Amino acid sequence: MERALAVDGSVGRPRVVASRRLLDETGVLIGLAVVLAIFGALIGPQFFRAANLELVARQTVIVCVAALGMTMVIVSGGIDLSVGSVVALSTVVTAVLLQHQGPAVAALGALAAGGVCGLVNGVLVTQLRVVPFIVTLGTMLLVRGAAKGLADERRIEAPVTWLNSLLRTVRDGSGLLLPTGIWITIVLAILVALTLRYTRFGRHLFAIGSSERTARLCGVRINRAKIVVYTIAGAFAALAGVMEFSKLSVGDPTVSIGLELDVIAAVIIGGGSLAGGKGSVVGTLAGAAIMAVIQIGCSQQGLSNWVQQIVTGSIIVGAVALDRLRS
Amino acid sequence: MAESVRLEMRGIRKIFGATVALEDVDLTVAAGEVCALVGQNGAGKSTLMAILAGALKADAGAMRLDGAAYAPRDPLAARQAGVAMIYQERSLAPRLTVMENIVLGVEPVRGPLAIVDRDRMRQIAAKALAELGHADIAPDDVAGDLSPAAQQLVEIARARAIGCRVLVLDEPTSSLGHADVAALFDLIRRLKQSGIAVVYISHFIEEVKHVSDRFLVLRDGCNAGGGVTADTRSEEIVARMVGRSVDDLYPRGTHVRGEPILDLEGVGPAEATLTLHRGEVLGIAGLLGAGRTHLLRTIFGLEPVTVGRIRVAAFAGPASPRDRWQHGVGMLSEDRAGEGLAQGLSVADNLTLSHPGPLGPPGFVLPSRQRSVAVRWADRLAIRCADVRQPVAELSGGNQQKVAFARLLHHDVDVLILDEPTKGIDVASKAQIYELIDELARARKAVLLVSSYFPELLGVCDRIAVMSRGRLGPPRSVEEWNEHSLLMEASGARAS
Numbered sequence: 001m002e003r004a005l006a007v008d009g010s011v012g013r014p015r016v017v018a019s020r021r022l023l024d025e026t027g028v029l030i031g032l033a034v035v036l037a038i039f040g041a042l043i044g045p046q047f048f049r050a051a052n053l054e055l056v057a058r059q060t061v062i063v064c065v066a067a068l069g070m071t072m073v074i075v076s077g078g079i080d081l082s083v084g085s086v087v088a089l090s091t092v093v094t095a096v097l098l099q100h101q102g103p104a105v106a107a108l109g110a111l112a113a114g115g116v117c118g119l120v121n122g123v124l125v126t127q128l129r130v131v132p133f134i135v136t137l138g139t140m141l142l143v144r145g146a147a148k149g150l151a152d153e154r155r156i157e158a159p160v161t162w163l164n165s166l167l168r169t170v171r172d173g174s175g176l177l178l179p180t181g182i183w184i185t186i187v188l189a190i191l192v193a194l195t196l197r198y199t200r201f202g203r204h205l206f207a208i209g210s211s212e213r214t215a216r217l218c219g220v221r222i223n224r225a226k227i228v229v230y231t232i233a234g235a236f237a238a239l240a241g242v243m244e245f246s247k248l249s250v251g252d253p254t255v256s257i258g259l260e261l262d263v264i265a266a267v268i269i270g271g272g273s274l275a276g277g278k279g280s281v282v283g284t285l286a287g288a289a290i291m292a293v294i295q296i297g298c299s300q301q302g303l304s305n306w307v308q309q310i311v312t313g314s315i316i317v318g319a320v321a322l323d324r325l326r327s
Numbered sequence: 328m329a330e331s332v333r334l335e336m337r338g339i340r341k342i343f344g345a346t347v348a349l350e351d352v353d354l355t356v357a358a359g360e361v362c363a364l365v366g367q368n369g370a371g372k373s374t375l376m377a378i379l380a381g382a383l384k385a386d387a388g389a390m391r392l393d394g395a396a397y398a399p400r401d402p403l404a405a406r407q408a409g410v411a412m413i414y415q416e417r418s419l420a421p422r423l424t425v426m427e428n429i430v431l432g433v434e435p436v437r438g439p440l441a442i443v444d445r446d447r448m449r450q451i452a453a454k455a456l457a458e459l460g461h462a463d464i465a466p467d468d469v470a471g472d473l474s475p476a477a478q479q480l481v482e483i484a485r486a487r488a489i490g491c492r493v494l495v496l497d498e499p500t501s502s503l504g505h506a507d508v509a510a511l512f513d514l515i516r517r518l519k520q521s522g523i524a525v526v527y528i529s530h531f532i533e534e535v536k537h538v539s540d541r542f543l544v545l546r547d548g549c550n551a552g553g554g555v556t557a558d559t560r561s562e563e564i565v566a567r568m569v570g571r572s573v574d575d576l577y578p579r580g581t582h583v584r585g586e587p588i589l590d591l592e593g594v595g596p597a598e599a600t601l602t603l604h605r606g607e608v609l610g611i612a613g614l615l616g617a618g619r620t621h622l623l624r625t626i627f628g629l630e631p632v633t634v635g636r637i638r639v640a641a642f643a644g645p646a647s648p649r650d651r652w653q654h655g656v657g658m659l660s661e662d663r664a665g666e667g668l669a670q671g672l673s674v675a676d677n678l679t680l681s682h683p684g685p686l687g688p689p690g691f692v693l694p695s696r697q698r699s700v701a702v703r704w705a706d707r708l709a710i711r712c713a714d715v716r717q718p719v720a721e722l723s724g725g726n727q728q729k730v731a732f733a734r735l736l737h738h739d740v741d742v743l744i745l746d747e748p749t750k751g752i753d754v755a756s757k758a759q760i761y762e763l764i765d766e767l768a769r770a771r772k773a774v775l776l777v778s779s780y781f782p783e784l785l786g787v788c789d790r791i792a793v794m795s796r797g798r799l800g801p802p803r804s805v806e807e808w809n810e811h812s813l814l815m816e817a818s819g820a821r822a823s
Contacts, residue, residue, distance in 0.1 A: 200683050203692050207680055211669035217629070217660055218681035218734070219649035277671040 027322065028270050028286040031315070035290050039297030047297070051169075054178065058167050060292035061185050062087070062240045062247075064285055066259065067266040068185075068192045069118075069236030071284045072229050073132075074267050075196065077209035077276025080230065081136040082121060083237045084259035085143035086114045088252065090241020092147045094163065095156035095251025103161035110245075111238045117143050118234020122227035140260070147253035156251035166246035181243050188236075193281035205229060209276025265312070266291060269319040290315060332394075333358040333524035334379075334410075334493050339388035341374050341548075348374045349548045352388070356493065356524040361515060363527045363539035363556065367568055367781075367814075371548040372528055376495055379526075380412045381405035393492065403432075411486030415498045415616075417478045421471030426452035428470050429485045455484040458521075459514060476507035483514070494518065495526045500534060501616055512538050530614045532561045532818050544568055562811070565818075569781075569810040577761050577786030582606050582768045584789070589656075589742050589773060594635035595625045599799040601792060603742065608764060608774040609802060610788035612781060612813050617794045619777045620661055623746050626775075627651050627658040639742065652681050657740035659731055661747040661777075663724070667731045670720040674712050674730055675701035677719050682738040704733040708759065725756030732760065743767060743774045749783060761787050781813045795819050 040047050066083050073080050090110040097106035117139065124135045166181035176183070196202040204225050207215040215222055244255060268274070269290060270283025291312055298308040334356045341349040349371045356362045366372050377383040379390070381399030390397045392408060399405035419428045426448045427434075435447040452466040461480050464473070470481060479499065486494055496515075500508045515525060515538055527539055535542055536556060543553035544567040552567045585605030592600055597618050603609050613619045624630040626637055632645045639646075639654045646654065660667040668677050678701050679686060685700065687693035701715035708729045712722055719730055728748065735743050745764070749757045764774055764787050778784050784791055785805060792802040793816040800816065 198687075198691055198693065200690050200692055203676060203680075203683070207669055207672060207676065210671040211666070213662075213666040214669040214672075214677075214680070217627075217648055217658065217666055219647070219652040220680065221649060277669070 025271065025280055025282050025286070028283045028290070028319070031269070031319065032286045032290050032293070035293050035297070039293060039301070042301055043297065047300070052296075052300075054169065054182075056289065056292050056296055057182050058169075058179065059296055060288045061167065061181055062243050062256075063259070063262050063266055063291070064288045065185050065188065065243065066237045066240040066263045067284045067288055068188055068281065069233030070260075070263045070267050071270075071272060071279045071281060072192065072196065072202075072205055073233045074264075074272045074274065075209050075276065075279040076205040076226060076229050077212065078125065078132040078226065078230070079136065079264065079274065080118075080121060080233050080237075081133065081260050082117060082139040082143050083233075083240075083263050084256040085140050085147065086117050086234055086237035087241040087244050087256040087259055088254065089117065089143050089147035089150070090114050090238040091245040091248060091255060092151045092156055092251035092253050093238075094242055094245045095158040096150065098158040098161065098163070099156075103163040106161075107163060107242050110242050111235050114238020114241065115231050115235040118231040118237070119227065121234065122230030125230065126223040126226050144253070144257075151251060151253040153253065155253075158245075158249070158251060160249065163242065164246055164249050166243055168246075181246065184239075188239075189281050189285060196281065201225065201228070206277055209278070211277075262288075262291065265316050269316060271323065273323075287319075331358050332356075333360075333392070334526075335391040336375070336379065337389050337391075339375065339378060339390075340386045341371075341378065341383065342386050347548055349378075349385075352545065352548070352550055354526075354543055356526060358492075358522045358524050359519050360541065361519055361525040361527055361539045363529065363535040363542040364545065365529065365532075365535055365542055365564060365568060366545035366551075367779075370545040370568070372545055373497075374548075375545065376412065376497065376526070376528065379405070379410060379493075379495065381410075406432075406489055406491075409490055409492035410495070411489065411491035411493070412495045413479065413482050413486065413497065413499060415501055417475065417482065417502075419470040419478055419481060421469075423470055424466065425456075425464060425468050425470055425473070425481050426466035428481055429455055429466075429488050431485070433489055451488055452484070455488045456480070458487060459484055460517070474507075475502040476504070476510070479503070479511070480514075483518075491523065493524045493526065495528070497528045498530065498616075499527075500529070500531070508534075530818050532564055532815075535564065536561060562815075565811055565814050569814060577783075578765045579787075580765050580769045582608065582765075582789055583771075585771055588640050589626070589775065590636075590638040591626070592636040592638075594637055595622055595630075595633060596797055597622050597794060597799045598635070600635075601799070601802050603773045603775055605741070605773050606768055606771045607790065608768050608776060608788045610784040610791040610805075611775070611777045611794055611799065612784050612791055613777075613779070613794035613817050615779055617817070618797045619794050620746055622794070622799065623658065623744050623775070623777055627656065627744055629658075652738060652740070655741040656744065657681070657735035657738050657742070658744040659735060659746060659748055661750060663727055663731060663750070668719050668727055671718055673716045674705065674710070674719050674722070675715040677730055678704055678715075678733050678737055681734055700737065704737055708733055708736075708763075723753070725752040728752050728756060728760070732763065736763075741772055743772060745774060745776045747778055748776070749778070749780070757783075781810045784813070785810065793817050 070080060090113060093110040093113045094106045097109045121136055121139055124130065125132050167179045170176045170179060204220050207220055208222055208225060212222060245251060248255065266288035267279055267284050269287030270280065272279030294311050295308055332355055336354040339349050339352040352375060364372055374383065378385045381402045381404055397408060399408060429452040430448050435444045435451065436442060437444045449466045456462055456464050459480055464477055464480060470478060499511060503511060518525060529535055539556045541553060542556050542564060544551040546568060583606045587602045587604050589603040599622050611619050621630060625632055628645065628647045628651050639656055642654045664670060675697050679697055683692050686697045698715055705712060705715055710726050710729045712726060719727055748760050768774055776788060785808060788805050790802040790804055791808050793800045793813060795817050796819055
């Protein structure tokens with residue numbers, strides 16, 4: 001019905017579209033509300049205490065940071081399976097650098113390492129003309145191997161610095177309210193959302209994901225955009241790795257195996273399409289939140305891990321099926 | 328000739344939405360007869376054959392096969408009834424062997440587990456190939472490794488293997504060399520002798536003259552006569568295909584030819600040489616698959632320049648599409664859905680994709696400004712959409728095409744390369760596009776227009792060049808052409 005309205009309408013009737021646009025992200029937000037309501041009812045009002053909500057945020061922040069990069073990649077019609085490995089490499093690089101350098105240098109070094117991994121992904125995808133799934137499947141193993149090699153297949157101990165408190169609950173009355181890591185994530189989320197919406201680069205990502213041939217016809221520099229987007233995604237994954245290090249306080253080359261699947265799931269639940277051209281930051285964050293709420297809710301309710309996994313799996317398939325029905 | 332009618336189609340009608348594709352069309356073919364089906368692009372040949380093959384359902388009319396009612400539910404039912412189609416594009420499974428392809432869907436099996444009987448498969452394939460006089464094709468060869476001509480033979484063998492009674496060949500020579508064409512005609516003669524009824528679709532009049540017993544002309548979805556091929560001159564057949572005279576869809580202002588702006592010198596396999604001037608509409612006529620699109624794409628940098636030189640104003644040499652936009656050249660793709668427009672993007676995004684400059688500070692796109700630019704063009708071209716943020720996929724074909732056209736206007740290019748700009752759109756939108764083209768030429772822009780629809784070329788162009796069999800002829804003033812001469816030239820009838 002919506003479709004018929006739209007086709008028969010004339011110029012200058014924005015209301016129909018505005019309500020549809022709202023629907024795109026309200027779907028996942030309603031989903032989040034439903035999940036919260038269910039666990040609120042099961043567990044009681046203490047589920048909504050600030051401390052508990054902060055726990056949800058801290059739980060999901062690593063997935064969120066990586067998913068911001070993944071959102072851009074998926075919007076452009078690509079995919080990045082190397083995320084989990086880059087996170088592991090990043091924890092190792094951070095730990096190794098911390099042994100001789102300050103925490104800022106260590107973190108920047110880790111980001112640079114992640115950026116290089118992303119750059120390699122982007123260059124391989126554009127120059128070898130191999131599909132991103134295969135390229136990043138390869139670099140997933142490659143980077144994991146590099147992380148293990150760099151760490152000599154051990155955990156790397158590192159001195160304690162402020163990096164270890166990135167995700168620690170704030171109790172010093174400094175007025176920060178939330179851990180620094182969460183603030184960083186919020187700022188980055190806003191930046192990515194603005195980039196996707198208001199910059200030429202962001203609009204080009206949608207164009208490339210929607211139809212690469214059209215983008216080419218219109219003179220969009222496709223290869224450059226792709227290389228940039230994979231590089232950014234690599235750096236975001238590395239930042240997620242710095243946060244992972246903050247939680248672990250060691251560099252661990254075996255950490256975050258399979259994280260990329262959680263990250264992709266967050267983007268997909270949030271309305272992203274593996275065919276490209278679709279996805280939003282709000283959706284992705286809500287998608288990640290849904291998974292975190294289920295995880296924490298289940299464990300606080302005393303439900304086993306296997307229940308969580310079944311519920312999360314059903315939600316991934318359900319969310320995408322619902323999206324198909326809508327369009 | 329028609330001692331036993333094999334296939335009979337009577338009063339076939341087919342309607343797509345508001346368009347009548349076929350109206351009261353009759354077609355009969357006798358056993359052992361080759362009937363050529365001819366008509367211009369869009370005359371309804373493909374629709375008629377899709378109905379015969381069970382891919383489409385007729386809205387009215389009846390079909391009979393050897394006297395019995397024939398109404399296939401789907402293409403499989405049609406095949407089982409003995410109607411086989413050989414399309415322009417090969418339809419073999421390229422990784423399977425020749426024999427697997429030949430028996431595909433009717434594999435001989437043995438035993439209760441229905442295990443494929445490879446020995447019998449090989450026998451069936453070898454027999455079918457031998458009947459075609461091509462025992463040289465080995466049943467165990469991989470189909471994808473064969474030449475186009477051999478692949479076509481395998482398809483015909485497949486048709487034989489399922490016991491076909493009616494064989495439809497759609498532009499069968501388009502991918503064949505000279506020797507292969509001669510061999511194919513031989514084969515068609517032999518198929519004929521074995522009693523198969525052949526429907527032969529072709530644009531090429533000399534082929535029709537050569538191979539068919541009778542011909543049937545379709546024009547605008549209706550029967551437009553037919554007869555015994557041997558008794559009819561080529562010119563008569565062409566005249567039937569062309570039919571009516573040019574109508575008054577086409578405005579024609581005074582175009583003043585200015586300085587040259589696009590220069591081609593022996594470009595590509597077409598060896599295209601022409602000069603396009605400001606204030607001029609230059610048309611390239613030709614049939615589908617003649618290589619026109621490839622030439623346009625080469626000019627625009629979407630295909631590499633293999634030979635020849637391209638110069639746009641002061642810029643010589645090859646360039647990417649991005650460069651071309653900067654040189655002031657814009658292109659409208661013939662593949663609107665796959666290339667011209669990003670279907671998932673909004674009207675506004677599609678319209679401004681090549682030229683986001685005016686939409687904000689460098690690197691930024693401000694939605695409010697993008698919106699007002701898009702609304703302005705939507706109003707100007709009367710693009711009917713609910714909102715410029717609506718996905719372009721939800722618009723009708725005509726409105727989509729206007730969005731694609733508006734991109735060139737928004738970019739304010741000096742050279743417009745238009746590939747089939749009115750393909751598949753309604754008459755009102757067509758008229759609007761003709762008006763725009765005329766307006767642009769009067770504003771001293773240069774337009775290079777490719778179209779398969781000759782009346783349109785004659786209506787809007789100042790000069791026309793014809794591409795035939797991959798070669799581009801010299802442009803000549805529109806006064807020197809008419810539909811008849813264009814079709815003769817394009818279909819190579821002049822050569823025979």
